[in-house]
Amino acid sequence: MLIRRLAVIGVGLIGGSLARALHRAGEVGEVVGCGRGKANLEKALELGVINRYRHDVGEAVEGADMIFVAVPLGAMASTFAAMRGHLAEDAVITDGGSAKASVIADAIEAFGELPANFVPGHPIAGTENSGVEASFPELYSNRRIILTPTEATSDAALAKVKKMWRLCGARITAMSVEHHDEVLAATSHLPHMLAFSLVDTLAGMKENEEIFRYAAGGFRDFTRIASSNPVMWRDICIANRGALGEVFRQFSENLSALADAIERGDGDRLLATFERAKAARDRYVDGVLDSPVKISHRGVFRE
Amino acid sequence: MLIRRLAVIGVGLIGGSLARALHRAGEVGEVVGCGRGKANLEKALELGVINRYRHDVGEAVEGADMIFVAVPLGAMASTFAAMRGHLAEDAVITDGGSAKASVIADAIEAFGELPANFVPGHPIAGTENSGVEASFPELYSNRRIILTPTEATSDAALAKVKKMWRLCGARITAMSVEHHDEVLAATSHLPHMLAFSLVDTLAGMKENEEIFRYAAGGFRDFTRIASSNPVMWRDICIANRGALGEVFRQFSENLSALADAIERGDGDRLLATFERAKAARDRYVDGVLDSPVKISHRGVFRE
Numbered sequence: 303m304l305i306r307r308l309a310v311i312g313v314g315l316i317g318g319s320l321a322r323a324l325h326r327a328g329e330v331g332e333v334v335g336c337g338r339g340k341a342n343l344e345k346a347l348e349l350g351v352i353n354r355y356r357h358d359v360g361e362a363v364e365g366a367d368m369i370f371v372a373v374p375l376g377a378m379a380s381t382f383a384a385m386r387g388h389l390a391e392d393a394v395i396t397d398g399g400s401a402k403a404s405v406i407a408d409a410i411e412a413f414g415e416l417p418a419n420f421v422p423g424h425p426i427a428g429t430e431n432s433g434v435e436a437s438f439p440e441l442y443s444n445r446r447i448i449l450t451p452t453e454a455t456s457d458a459a460l461a462k463v464k465k466m467w468r469l470c471g472a473r474i475t476a477m478s479v480e481h482h483d484e485v486l487a488a489t490s491h492l493p494h495m496l497a498f499s500l501v502d503t504l505a506g507m508k509e510n511e512e513i514f515r516y517a518a519g520g521f522r523d524f525t526r527i528a529s530s531n532p533v534m535w536r537d538i539c540i541a542n543r544g545a546l547g548e549v550f551r552q553f554s555e556n557l558s559a560l561a562d563a564i565e566r567g568d569g570d571r572l573l574a575t576f577e578r579a580k581a582a583r584d585r586y587v588d589g590v591l592d593s594p595v596k597i598s599h600r601g602v603f604r605e
Numbered sequence: 606m607l608i609r610r611l612a613v614i615g616v617g618l619i620g621g622s623l624a625r626a627l628h629r630a631g632e633v634g635e636v637v638g639c640g641r642g643k644a645n646l647e648k649a650l651e652l653g654v655i656n657r658y659r660h661d662v663g664e665a666v667e668g669a670d671m672i673f674v675a676v677p678l679g680a681m682a683s684t685f686a687a688m689r690g691h692l693a694e695d696a697v698i699t700d701g702g703s704a705k706a707s708v709i710a711d712a713i714e715a716f717g718e719l720p721a722n723f724v725p726g727h728p729i730a731g732t733e734n735s736g737v738e739a740s741f742p743e744l745y746s747n748r749r750i751i752l753t754p755t756e757a758t759s760d761a762a763l764a765k766v767k768k769m770w771r772l773c774g775a776r777i778t779a780m781s782v783e784h785h786d787e788v789l790a791a792t793s794h795l796p797h798m799l800a801f802s803l804v805d806t807l808a809g810m811k812e813n814e815e816i817f818r819y820a821a822g823g824f825r826d827f828t829r830i831a832s833s834n835p836v837m838w839r840d841i842c843i844a845n846r847g848a849l850g851e852v853f854r855q856f857s858e859n860l861s862a863l864a865d866a867i868e869r870g871d872g873d874r875l876l877a878t879f880e881r882a883k884a885a886r887d888r889y890v891d892g893v894l895d896s897p898v899k900i901s902h903r904g905v906f907r908e
């Protein structure tokens with residue numbers, strides 16, 4: 303059995319699905335859930351996702367040899383701080399945060415240094431549903447897990463986290479913290495900002511109700527991610543503001559050039575931009591689809 | 606029989622589907638197709654969409670009592686000019702252009718004034734396929750047709766165009782030219798610009814292939830419209846640059862404010878924006894979906 307006792311801090315879709323997958327694989331002795339809401343934890347107990355629960359993080363991690371932190375990015379710092387002095391000697395910690403530099407900074411602040419047994423991670427998986435009721439053991443099957451180990455990370459801890467995710471059927475990719483944050487800023491965080499901002503702009507126009515009446519189909523697809531959880535996205539924006547700011551800047555330049563070309567009536571420039579974009583999307587995005595690996599982003603990016 | 610002879614200038618998905626619907630309703634005597642490509646017109650003939658064809662616009666409209674212009678916006682001016690001197694006395698002209706002020710300006714330039722028998726229109730319908738092979742008689746069933754008659758438009762011409770679209774099962778909305786162009790700029794043209802620009806920005810980043818590897822699911826939905834026809838969208842941008850520029854300006858202000866809030870780490874501002882956007886989308890866009898009228902935009906906006 304790979305894991306004697308798993309502590310899941312934040313028992314929702316992400317944490318619950320990990321627990322279910324490990325239960326099903328027969329590779330976890332006991333799962334201890336942790337969270338603030340009693341109803342959710344009782345539900346998790348009833349569903350067999352966890353074996354028992356604690357509201358206190360320190361109590362929840364006692365004796366655990368694997369700790370999975372699946373709380374919003376804004377709650378990472380206090381969660382790590384609450385673990386101090388309660389960790390077993392062989393405890394390995396990993397997380398599911400959508401930005402990695404901020405989680406690492408939170409860990410350093412809480413522990414004084416980056417613990418060797420901490421393996422920063424990000425499962426690129428999810429559905430449009432949330433909460434422990436939505437969790438299922440196959441969530442990570444064929445999905446990508448990005449791990450961003452640092453120089454401080456011990457080989458043993460990294461190996462154990464990799465084994466854990468492989469038991470869930472996931473495919474593991476390692477990359478640097480900076481690269482993870484840049485890639486996610488470009489492919490997930492910026493698109494969310496654009497969708498939120500577009501819908502907010504239209505909602506602020508006069509006769510907005512009539513405007514939305516003509517907004518269906520492609521507009522619905524385009525703005526679906528604007529229905530995402532606002533608190534989660536506030537936290538992601540702030541946590542990843544460095545990388546997000548940089549890709550924001552590049553996009554703004556591109557968009558300004560496009561607006562200028564429209565104002566000038568520069569058809570050649572417009573055509574060149576649209577052709578490049580269409581070629582890239584047809585090649586890369588539809589290419590990804592045709593491959594056996596279908597990846598999706600937690601809670602929002604999905605198939 | 607409502608129409609003795611229908612001339613369809615541009616026999617693709619839009620023009621072909623109108624011809625098919627009128628044939629099926631038994632409300633058209635003869636359909637004359639017009640276009641530059643022989644293969645496409647032969648195909649239309651073989652499929653029974655048209656009864657005969659001409660490559661010359663003037664010849665195609667001879668004796669027609671209804672003319673439907675379904676050419677790209679960039680070809681409207683030359684198409685109208687080619688009709689001069691060939692129109693029957695009872696000819697009614699309508700079109701399917703995605704921007705209306707530019708089509709009206711083109712008509713005024715070609716005819717010296719806006720003809721009383723011209724009814725500017727825009728069927729908000731389509732599929733992701735194009736060409737006459739993709740046309741089908743039900744395309745306009747329960748779809749919205751926006752007509753933008755002006756003070757010059759005769760009641761008789763307007764009534765005939767309305768009857769024609771009703772025979773196709775469409776729902777007709779009348780609005781001013783300016784309002785049409787604003788609404789479409791906000792809900793269709795701007796979203797296309799954002800999708801094209803985002804994909805182009807990412808394609809221009811180093812390691813773009815790796816970036817797109819993590820771009821699936823929501824990103825795919827968000828950028829689907831960046832796979833649209835570049836020539837058609839170049840024409841739309843230029844044709845509707847006035848209204849598009851205005852909504853671009855409003856969006857840019859909103860987006861800059863969002864970028865500033867991220868840079869400052871102003872969580873309250875971010876949360877307020879995201880909550881407003883989510884509320885608007887959940888209410889209006891999903892609300893539209895729950896209503897019996899499902900509308901879609903030609904070639905791109907679809908269900």
